[in-house]
Amino acid sequence: MLSRSPAPSLLTVLSSAPMTTRPDWDVFCKVIDNFGDIGVCWRLARQLANEYAASVRLWVDDLDSFRLLCPQRDPALSIECVQGVEVRRWESLFTAVTPARVVLESFACRIPENFVDRMAQLSPPPLWINLDYLSAEAWVSGCHLLPSPHAHLPLVKYFFFPGFTTDTGGLLRERDLRTRRRCFAASTDLQNDWWRALGSAAPRAGTLLVSLFAYENTAIGDLLHAWEVSGRPVCCLAPCSRTLPAIAAYAGRALAAGDRLQRGALEIRILPFVEQLRYDSLLWLCDLNFVRGEDSFVRAQWAARPLVWQIYPQQEAAHLIKLDAFLARYCAMLPQATAVVLCEFWQAWNAGRVETAQWQQLAASLPLLHEHALRWEARLAAQDDLVKQLVRFSASRL
Template sequence: MTSPKSSHWDIFCAVVDNYGDIGVTWRLSKQLAREYQLPIVLWVDDLKSFAHILPTLNPTLGSQTLEGVTINQWNMPLNIDYTPGAVLIEAFACELPDEVKAIAKCAPTPPLWLNLEYLSAEDWVDGCHGLPSLQSGGINKYFYMPGFSAASGGLICEKSLFDERDAWQADSANKLTLFRSLGLSGIKADDKIVSLFSYETLALEGLCARWQASSSPVHLLVPKGRSLNSLASYLPKAPADIAAGEQFCQGALTIHILPMTDQTGYDRLLWSADFNIIRGEDSFLRAQWAGRPFIWHIYQQEEDYHLVKLEAFMRLYCDNLAPEIADCWKNLNLAFNQQQADAVQQHWQNIESFALPLLAHAKQWPIDALKTTDLATRLVQFVKKSLR
């Protein structure tokens, strides 16, 4: 079978409402193209939504190449010919078109078929990573499981990311320049900065009440979207009527409305904040790489299974933290995810007393979590081994 470097990889992704699936897939595609010189073809079903995080994308073009990646419009049925390459990746069980599966199965040398799954810290990930599932036609689909252990598929992280982050955070002028470019004003270098990208939750009212009564300025940076629905009592007009660039003050708290930004801009926003509140998978991991304390607002699932996922991650994240700090951070995350406005106020007050050791832990965590090998590297190794 051909080497992965001599034939292209196809990656199929369906865009969902929070951009997490396409965010992860686009980062992976760029990294594979840039760091491994792999010819990547990314098939996306909704280019208009994709353009929100990739402003240089032209959603009217059926095919275009950006940052070394060929981006094709995934229509049903396909109106661009699919030619099997070395690898076929089905991102997050997006369900490949029947014609793609039929062509792949009938190819003289079928592509290595992978299902890229969602990131999880749960123990079962190690046992499922790399397992084959025999498909009709006699070829296997392998489950590729991102994760935090050495036995998993790893975590997406570009090789230069930490150096770029450290250079950015070394000079406070960088964040102030970023804020000005986003249309934000009135922020000083030493002010408390919190970035917010969450689902709706009553817990936000508790935090805002705490920040409003703070003895020093707190700036809450919020993009237009679902988070604003939980801040209605702190806004002078309906969230739908609010525009990027507006700001609203109550006591020590100033709420700044952000414009949509690309992935590089969002990374820099996370690097520039003192604390990040994030949701989804892509933002969840990028907040960790920012080296700043954070709250993860995990997507709610039936029978509170999302709390099982949250607990699994918190056990890993807190492994090297002093018990009293670990308990405080866990309680804050749990209260936020259970919409406990009063409790989250108290836990935020408690966590402020642990600000320095929590920041030190947040800076060390990316180094420990990456375990020297990122997802793209492990994926390339997996493909090479499978194609021998």
């Protein structure tokens, strides 16, 4: 799921004609986990095009998943210019094209060999960058920007690591993101417009507003039961995603976008899939955001609201090392008691079992966690964003 250009025409399809000159950037993306990888790449490609006037080709192997993020796409077209980016279907039999000046493969997706061969035939060759996954682990800074010469061709690949410190590649953030968030938070009209566009009304004052976006998780039922007996009303906004079967099991009936369920102190509203532009507003609106993977995780941090992260599960629980590494950084500025509450809840959520008492402790900590989220966001915003660093690095090598 998961930016917005100041121009209202951002949501329009600009052209279906391919680029006629060599582009500045080729961005390759394999859709592995529904929306996470393509969510990052789509934001990155748009930012390059809209903030740096770069010509960008985005190669995507699964245009059906991509269409949910960008409903304006015509699924019948394998080449289409949308929001300033040329989007191309990444076919198994790869098209013979001239590589861009910068070639970015996302998340070790392994670009086609015949394309790599064409890269080697150019003089000078393109700058080749592998954009890796986000991690807070200490080793990341030591590997950021390391070169890796090709075994047989006169090419060098550079590893580019997003991160939370100044010695990493930073995080995706559009130039106007913080301004848009502040305007939204200060404007009742903008918030009411968001609810009207959803065909709904804001819950009554005093309700705890929570967004729920997660992978399959056996703790979802635990959480819903805890909210049902909460002393404070809870409104859960759940976009249609992999959480739906667990919510339906709790409801005892099938659910679809537009459905509502009231049980005790809990109201559940099932939202349609929320595209990126409106998902940011959802995060800004809520008091607490449950997020997953990488794209929504980063956006939740820019929302400056308390969050709960479900990290992408890996074999042999390797993901829990990454979870703990982020928690160590994120909680470093928290009072110890609050840090313990947050860590225990995140770990329980990722383990698939949440006790009602754990939720009650987290709920009681939300005022402190909100203040902390504001400080954390400001600290991250003092660093250069990911695309700015990519553009600066490419300029230094070309």
